[in-house]
Amino acid sequence: xxxxxxxxxxxxxxxxxxxxxxxxxxxxxxxxxxxxxxxxxxxxxxxxxxxxxxxxxxxxxxxxxxxxxxxxxxxxxxxxxxxxxxxxxxxxxxxxxxxxxxxxxxxxxxxxx
Amino acid sequence: xxxxxxxxxxxxxxxxxxxxxxxxxxxxxxxxxxxxxxxxxxxxxxxxxxxxxxxxxxxxxxxxxxxxxxxxxxxxxxxxxxxxxxxxxxxxxxxxxxxxxxxxxxxxxxxx
Numbered sequence: 001x002x003x004x005x006x007x008x009x010x011x012x013x014x015x016x017x018x019x020x021x022x023x024x025x026x027x028x029x030x031x032x033x034x035x036x037x038x039x040x041x042x043x044x045x046x047x048x049x050x051x052x053x054x055x056x057x058x059x060x061x062x063x064x065x066x067x068x069x070x071x072x073x074x075x076x077x078x079x080x081x082x083x084x085x086x087x088x089x090x091x092x093x094x095x096x097x098x099x100x101x102x103x104x105x106x107x108x109x110x111x112x113x
Numbered sequence: 114x115x116x117x118x119x120x121x122x123x124x125x126x127x128x129x130x131x132x133x134x135x136x137x138x139x140x141x142x143x144x145x146x147x148x149x150x151x152x153x154x155x156x157x158x159x160x161x162x163x164x165x166x167x168x169x170x171x172x173x174x175x176x177x178x179x180x181x182x183x184x185x186x187x188x189x190x191x192x193x194x195x196x197x198x199x200x201x202x203x204x205x206x207x208x209x210x211x212x213x214x215x216x217x218x219x220x221x222x223x224x225x
Contacts, residue, residue, distance in 0.1 A: 032212050043204065043216040044156075051212075090156060092214075099144060099212040100169060105155040 002027040004093050006104035013081055014112050021076040021107050023091030030096030033074040035065055038088040038106075047089075050074065061085070083113045115139070117217035119205050125223045131193040134220045137186055138207030146214065147180055147190050148204040156204075162188065195224045 007022045025031065035047040048059025055067040065076045074091060088108050092101040118137040126132055138145050147159040160170040162182045170180070177196070182188040192199055202221050206214040 034213070036214075036216075043218045044206075044214075045216065046213055049213055094212055099208060099210055100146075100158065100161050101212065101214065102158070103148075103156040 002093060002095065002102050004091055004102050004104040006089075006091055006107050008107045009105070010108045010110075012110045012112070015083055016080050017111075019076070019078040019081045019085075019109070021089055021091075021109070023074045023076065023104060025072050025074070025091075025093040025102075027072075027093065027095055032094045032096060032099075032101075033065070033067055034092040034094075034101060035059065035063070035074075035076050036090045036092060036103075038090065040087065044090060047076070081109075081111045083111050085109060086111045117205055117207050117215055119203075119217035119220050121220055122218060123221045123223075125225065126195055127225050128196055129194040130224075131191065132195045132199075132222060132224075134190040134203050134205075134222070136188045136190070136205030136217060138188070138205070139215055140186065142207035142209055142215070143185075144208045144210065145182060145188050146206040146208075147188070148206065150202045150204060150219070151200075159190070159203075192222075195222075197224045200224050 003026045005024045033050040036044040037047045038044045048057050050057045058064045088106045090106045091104040094101040120135045145162040149157045158172045160180045165182045180190045202219045204219045206216045208214045
């Protein structure tokens with residue numbers, strides 16, 4: 001069975017700091033990759049997704065992620081975080097052709113103003 | 114546009130009682146998912162429907178849990194009897210076949 005690992009469980013940053021959240025998965029075939037965000041008290045919503053093509057994906061609110069196939073990774077980045085980015089971030093992976101995503105445990109990000 | 118609609122938003126019940134959570138997916142979506150979120154276990158897939166048919170229910174914890182999707186616009190997740198360890202936020206999500214999930218606001222269940 002596939003698994004998704006998010007190594008950073010809690011991240012605390014100051015505003016304007018750069019962000020990188022790690023995501024690794026265990027599946028050898030074609031994959032679809034997602035990052036979701038859950039703001040406090042809200043539901044999950046899509047930040048960005050990768051199905052094919054350019055491995056550098058740009059999402060909403062200045063976030064981007066890079067798919068590195070050789071490393072089975074899909075790390076999320078943002079060059080300068082804001083207080084409003086405080087949220088829980090989830091990486092999700094589904095095998096190509098299957099639309100059942102497996103979610104990582106999530107990373108809690110706190111941004112201090 | 115209406116998103117995924119879940120009810121109730123909050124439910125507090127006593128151990129042993131039956132709990133029914135409801136979900137209305139986005140119109141036109143053909144896949145529906147029920148997830149459970151807890152601090153200890155994160156986001157767990159309970160069951161997945163495609164075209165109203167249960168495809169994967171391997172995540173349903175035990176026989177106390179059941180889910181139905183009688184038509185394309187409605188699904189229920191039932192827990193009978195409920196136990197304190199069922200306390201969690203239950204999310205319903207829907208999607209088209211390309212795999213991007215749209216989540217509801219969640220139902221926060223507390224079993225005393």
